[in-house]
Amino acid sequence: MTxxxxxxxxxxxVIDNVGPSIGTVHDPEDMEYLRTLSNCARVCKAWLFRSRxxxxxxxxxxxxxxxxxxxxxxxxxxxxRDYV
Numbered sequence: 001m002t003x004x005x006x007x008x009x010x011x012x013x014v015i016d017n018v019g020p021s022i023g024t025v026h027d028p029e030d031m032e033y034l035r036t037l038s039n040c041a042r043v044c045k046a047w048l049f050r051s052r053x054x055x056x057x058x059x060x061x062x063x064x065x066x067x068x069x070x071x072x073x074x075x076x077x078x079x080x081r082d083y084v
Contacts, residue, residue: 011047015040019054056083 018036034055041051061067074081 008046011043012050015047015050015054019051020057052080052083056080059084 015037018033018040020033037051037055041048041055059070061070074084
């Protein structure tokens with residue numbers, strides 16, 4: 001199977017079109033764009049940083065359990081702290 005290499009700029013454009021515009025607050029119940037961004041983060045290392053910028057731009061905490069979950073994630077992956 002042949003691999004296709006795309007310029008990094010195209011990956012950034014894809015992710016920017018999936019992620020919410022700056023200043024836009026999406027409905028926290030609308031999980032489709034979050035699933036898509038999560039999948040983008042798994043495509044390759046080059047897409048990870050840009051995807052995380054959108055994934056962690058706005059965080060909705062609705063309960064103590066949600067806060068504990070966020071704390072656990074941030075403790076397990078310290079690099080994510082820069083996005084929050």
